[in-house]
Amino acid sequence: xxxKETCLDDLIDNEQLxxxxxxxxxxxxxxxxxxxxxxxxxxxxxxVGSLNFNTVYAKVSEVFVHIFGQGIxxxxxxxxxxxxxxxxxxxxxxxxxGIIEAAYKNKDEVTVVVTAPxxxxxxxxENKLLIGDKAxxxxxxxxxxxxxxxxxxxxDKVNYKIEYGFLYNKEEAEDQxxxxxxxxxxxxxxxxxxxxxxxxxxxxxxxKGFEMYVMSxxxxxxxxxxxxxxxxxxxxxxxxxxxDPVLIDENGKEYRIDYLSQSRNELKCYEPIEGKFVGFKSxxxxxxxxxxxxxxxxxPVTFPKVKIPLPKMNEKVALNKEIEIEGIKILIxxxxxxxAGISITYxxxxxxxxxxxxxxxxxxxxxxxxxxxLGSNEYRITGDFSAYTGQEIEMDVSEVEMRIKQAVxxxxxx
Amino acid sequence: MxxxxxxxEQMEIIDETIYAHYYKTAEYVIRNILRGIGSNExxxxxxxxxLEEVLMNREKFDVARGSIKTYVCVIARSKALYARKKLxxxxxxxxxxxxxxxxxxxxxxxxAVKHILKQLNANERKLFxxxxxxxxxxxxxxxxxxxxxxxxxxxxxxxRKKLxxLFNTFGIDVREGR
Numbered sequence: 001x002x003x004k005e006t007c008l009d010d011l012i013d014n015e016q017l018x019x020x021x022x023x024x025x026x027x028x029x030x031x032x033x034x035x036x037x038x039x040x041x042x043x044x045x046x047x048v049g050s051l052n053f054n055t056v057y058a059k060v061s062e063v064f065v066h067i068f069g070q071g072i073x074x075x076x077x078x079x080x081x082x083x084x085x086x087x088x089x090x091x092x093x094x095x096x097x098g099i100i101e102a103a104y105k106n107k108d109e110v111t112v113v114v115t116a117p118x119x120x121x122x123x124x125x126e127n128k129l130l131i132g133d134k135a136x137x138x139x140x141x142x143x144x145x146x147x148x149x150x151x152x153x154x155x156d157k158v159n160y161k162i163e164y165g166f167l168y169n170k171e172e173a174e175d176q177x178x179x180x181x182x183x184x185x186x187x188x189x190x191x192x193x194x195x196x197x198x199x200x201x202x203x204x205x206x207x208k209g210f211e212m213y214v215m216s217x218x219x220x221x222x223x224x225x226x227x228x229x230x231x232x233x234x235x236x237x238x239x240x241x242x243x244d245p246v247l248i249d250e251n252g253k254e255y256r257i258d259y260l261s262q263s264r265n266e267l268k269c270y271e272p273i274e275g276k277f278v279g280f281k282s283x284x285x286x287x288x289x290x291x292x293x294x295x296x297x298x299x300p301v302t303f304p305k306v307k308i309p310l311p312k313m314n315e316k317v318a319l320n321k322e323i324e325i326e327g328i329k330i331l332i333x334x335x336x337x338x339x340a341g342i343s344i345t346y347x348x349x350x351x352x353x354x355x356x357x358x359x360x361x362x363x364x365x366x367x368x369x370x371x372x373x374l375g376s377n378e379y380r381i382t383g384d385f386s387a388y389t390g391q392e393i394e395m396d397v398s399e400v401e402m403r404i405k406q407a408v409x410x411x412x413x414x
Numbered sequence: 415m416x417x418x419x420x421x422x423e424q425m426e427i428i429d430e431t432i433y434a435h436y437y438k439t440a441e442y443v444i445r446n447i448l449r450g451i452g453s454n455e456x457x458x459x460x461x462x463x464x465l466e467e468v469l470m471n472r473e474k475f476d477v478a479r480g481s482i483k484t485y486v487c488v489i490a491r492s493k494a495l496y497a498r499k500k501l502x503x504x505x506x507x508x509x510x511x512x513x514x515x516x517x518x519x520x521x522x523x524x525x526a527v528k529h530i531l532k533q534l535n536a537n538e539r540k541l542f543x544x545x546x547x548x549x550x551x552x553x554x555x556x557x558x559x560x561x562x563x564x565x566x567x568x569x570x571x572x573x574r575k576k577l578x579x580l581f582n583t584f585g586i587d588v589r590e591g592r
Contacts, residue, residue: 004520008513008577008588009495009547011520011527014488020543021491022484023536024558025439 311335432482433465439483440464440490446550447494451501460497464490491548513546513577516587526584533580538573545570 012020311317316336440461448457467489468482517523534542537559544550544558556566578588 003516003518003587005514005516005589006520006523008515008527011515011524012531012547013524013528016528016531017488017491017547018484020531020539020547021487022481024540024543024548025483025487 432469436465436468436483436486437461439486443487443490443548444494444497446548446554447491448498448501449551451498456497456501460493461490464493467493487548513574514589515581516589517585522584523586526581526586530577530580530584534573534576537569538576541566541569541573542577 316334318334319332320334321332441457444457444460444464448460452460464486468486515523515527531539531542540559541555544555545552550558552563552566552570555561555570556563559566561569581588
């Protein structure tokens with residue numbers, strides 16, 4: 001039987017079409033920022049009256065925020081941002097927990113920050129939509145309870161009702177959204193998560209909102225992505241994107257970050273060492289953190305003696321022996337002895353290279369590792385053939401010269 | 415003035431209000447579907463037809479099934495697609511992001527469509543609706559959903575893959591383009 005072909009949209013009946021259309025055109029568009037929370041904001045403004053800035057814990061000019069549906073954003077445009085002294089939780093009807101920790105103000109608009117971190121609340125085992133209209137129908141919370149410290153307004157007189165919301169599992173990297181119902185008006189709530197990296201200072205203002213572990217770092221052409229994990233295990237992992245990050249030393253001198261390694265809970269930077277690196281800066285924000293250790297060229301370094309067996313004349317011997325000098329691993333792949341000299345083929349961890357042949361006499365030895373796992377840095381290991389016994393070559397490494405780059409590690413406090 | 419005339423006048427006012435209120439909604443939907451095909455006159459005609467139908471068939475409107483706006487959008491879409499078919503009768507102007515299902519049994523495939531749409535989450539459904547049902551350009555989709563263009567592209571690509579996968583589980587092949 002010949003198969004039929006029909007456009008998908010022709011197979012959708014009216015009932016479905018109405019439902020789908022209603023979902024898009026009949027709801028407030030979920031758009032970032034303040035455009036679509038204007039209604040909320042105006043109501044808040046009306047209720048809040050004047051805000052007492054002194055009662056809030058921190059007010060920062062810039063902060064990273066995680067905006068559901070948008071990802072991590074720099075909140076440069078948030079002129080005022082408040083983090084509550086104590087996050088206030090509220091119980092959802094189905095047993096879940098909502099948390100309100102902060103609010104922000106932009107121009108004449110104020111909105112609240114609500115997070116609903118308990119995934120179990122939001123997702124079902126099948127990763128299907130769990131929260132429908134009914135799940136939130138009667139969930140109420142008192143804003144007055146939520147904001148006892150932060151605002152002097154009349155929140156306590158107002159009931160806020162979460163009418164309904166859609167929340168999804170993060171595995172599908174889906175946006176989350178929720179609506180508040182205020183005085184019969186359905187208002188979308190934006191979920192915003194202020195992000196703080198543990199142990200860091202933001203323009204010398206310590207944020208206490210969220211504590212995060214830095215988990216890993218990766219670099220793209222123009223930005224550095226930092227994966228962070230909140231200390232609160234229930235929260236999801238996030239990523240921060242820093243554009244054009246630079247290192248700064250304790251004197252405020254800036255260095256461009258050439259490379260950041262991807263490693264758990266640490267930030268490795270490779271730069272000329274001209275001072276102690278104590279943080280990095282992104283945009284107008286200076287991040288400082290305690291450094292647990294770093295490469296210090298003043299430290300005495302004991303270089304190992306490298307011994308390589310010498311093959312017979314016109315013989316090539318496969319060695320596959322790894323030597324490690326100052327953390328730089330070099331795989332000596334093979335050695336060949338010819339009348340022209342000794343040829344050593346070696347490879348750094350990622351990229352092989354052939355050492356130019358050297359003569360039989362004690363001479364300077366040079367390894368140049370380019371494009372190894374430490375990034376694009378070049379390492380020059382220099383030394384001498386201190387001994388040539390006829391059976392093996394002994395190389396005295398006199399210097400490990402990381403002339404172009406040096407490694408610095410930043411460990412973020414646990 | 416008798417009651418009948420008063421009622422007629424009031425109805426006229428209501429009609430005018432509805433017409434004015436939903437004109438832009440209908441135009442928005444129609445303009446996107448007819449973009450590159452229809453002239454402004456075509457679009458206006460289509461909008462007019464849409465609103466006429468909405469007003470003429472007001473008894474068909476069921477508030478339990480959706481708002482008037484939704485109803486207007488659905489009618490506008492249908493009018494626009496019909497107009498599009500007429501306009502492109504002698505041309506080949508494919509609609510972007512059209513998915514064609516290849517199947518044996520129509521009833522079965524309709525059931526599958528219903529089932530699969532339920533498998534999509536709200537954001538995916540919105541994307542599906544905007545792109546696959548209302549044929550909105552990416553820019554419009556991104557504006558409507560408050561996402562960047564790149565983000566929409568990525569989500570769209572994922573959605574397409576997901577749909578193909580889901581349909582395949584029902585033994586339905588999917589190919590792109592009308």
